[in-house]
Amino acid sequence: MSGPSITVTGKTLDEIATRVRVEHGPRARIVAAERVTSGGIAGLFAKRYVEATVELPERGRRAARTGRDAPGRRASDTPASQAAFSPTPAQRVGLAALLADAEDAEEAFALEEKPAEPAVSTRSGAFADLMDDLAFNGVITDPVVPEPLVPEPVVPEPVVKMTATPVAPAAPEAPRPAPDLLDGPGDLVVVVGERPDTVAVAQAMAEGSSLQRAAIRVAGSCADGRFVRVTDRRGALEARASGVELDRATFVAVGWDSATAEIVAALAPDQIWFAVDAGRKHADTERFLATASAVIDADGLAAAGLAGTSTPDTVRTLGLPVGWTDA
Template identity: 25%
Template sequence: MPKRLLLEGSDIEELLSQVRDEHGPGVSIVSADRVRTGGFAGFFARQRYELTVEVPDPAERPAAPAPAPPAAPTGPAAAADPMTALLAQAEEQERRLSLTGSRTGSPASASAPAPQRPAAAAPSVSLNLAQAVPAQAHVPTHAAAPAAPAAPAAPAAPAVPLVPEDFVVETGTENRAFADMLASLQRDGDTGGTGALLARAYQPPAVAPAAGPERSGAVVPRAFQPPVVEQERPFEQALTELGLPARMARQAVGSDMYTAVKRALAGLAEAPAPPRGAGDVLVIVGEAHAALHVAEKAARLLNVGPAQVLLAARSTAGTGIHNTRLLNGPRSAQQRARKIHRDNVPYVVVVDSTPEQGNGEWSRAVADALGATAVWAVVDATRKTADTARHLRTLGKVDAIAVNAVAATGDPASVLDLDIPVSYLADRPGTAPAWAALLCERLEEKQS
């Protein structure tokens, strides 16, 4: 009973020699395949060959038939395409074996009409697999290729065999699918009729254009942005401790103390000048003695005498003001206003009012009765800014403030949080240079 063997190796010629040496010339080759193993994504793979042979039983092994010249197609087509010659010889072998009742004949070959010949006279078709099959293809045993024309009965000269005559390729149903695939590759117009696959240039996939650089992921160049260099502010913390608002202390840039303080005070609002028109009234609200001190400076600035300085309070005791210049309330202030507005010089009126007295509404009524042209308030720098702001709100509209007791506090600049122009800073006008001199003096004291 015949048996089938599977042989593997890296060289087809060595496998054929091994079959000839071990099993003799009667062995039948069922299939021959080239297999690629290993590698990654088709690269670096190793190739080997698998050869399936059928070895007949020694008792049933027939005697080797007499060699006969193989029928090979003539003409330029056969010389140019060895694969076509291989397929034609396989078809001829299949046809002959089907007529002699071979055990491996296919139905397709049995249906082909051919003149019957004795089984003993059937010649064997020798095929050289290593030369006739391209390196890129497997060896087919059955293909749907057009059959070559039959060789003449008595050729003039024997053709040179393609392979040794010791091997017989039998056709079967195992490799029909592969043979059909190979035949379709041969019919493909891109192969150029040689059976070899042509390499094609790589075509990258088309990418639809995006709507903008943000979608496509492209890097959009941006304008150069210079690095932000933090400016030196060595006096910011110290000025904040002196009561200067943080928004102003932030502007004290630079290593020079006076320059940095001037920059911090650059946005300081200037106090309006005291009214000096005929019949104008400047009302100064505050503690009586401190307000009278500011009133004397304003009177000298307006070039008016003591007769034009009035006091609105409960009493003139300890003030040095004559009773004829006393206004004891809104009614008295309204009566005196008729004369003031007819006069040709301005007047300065001091209104005694402090947060402790809680008479802010009374002071406001006196200023309204006098028809005040401007209202100044004298504030104590030692008092909390929040308490001072609450008292000033009861006075109505305040045009400027005069800061008193500056030397007695550690944060004299806290009154700048009131957002009211400073008319007097202690004994001098509350200008930006006056504030800069005061703050620089305090900074030097901190550093010493």
């Protein structure tokens, strides 16, 4: 039998989850969540926040303790897990799914019935009243009318001959170090490439995982029926949840095409790698990276084919750090 329910609001779902854990104990559960937009005039000054329904334990609310938690025990002796809520990967996925459902419902409602926004004109009396009210309450100040400027007479400056001093060209900046490849439970790593072997690169990266071999998903031009296709946020959440349950990460091979940037943004991955072939013509690889980097912010390069080329170090001059190789 469930206990009473309360409503808790906050800026983010993580903030609400922390407050619920501290104020009501580990048995309190968030059972629903939605984003709320309130206030504002014609879309201005609106406030957005998250409103969550919390189901309390059957025995009622357990308030957060202050001072001494027990006789002879100070608050500083309380375990850190009782002072703040640090959700497990499974809990993070569950909370993210709740908020995703709430956002989907809000977007569907907005598409079905979107009220016409009132026109606001700087010539209307309503706009004048609004500006007067904002000025009265200190939101804006009275406009300051600038005084007319009187141009000063221009006095020609004496001509001074300068001798140009040669300046040595600045040394090129070294690329930032590449981060460690993520392979934890629930991690989502995207590998973007324009070559047909992008899936093979993702598989090789998964085989080097320190835990159980990571799962492989595909998107874009890499979707050929051999692996599960995932292209949206819902599919990404399902892949993360499966990874948490099976104690493994998920690698998504995304073939480069006109929709790649949009797909990567929808997946919201933890890491993004550009797959490059060290044996390919350097100019072709530079062209691909220039086009892809303009719309996708990658963490580094995953370089394959180093053993088959006489110039393996050329991939280190492409401007992005090399974080994985097959050598």
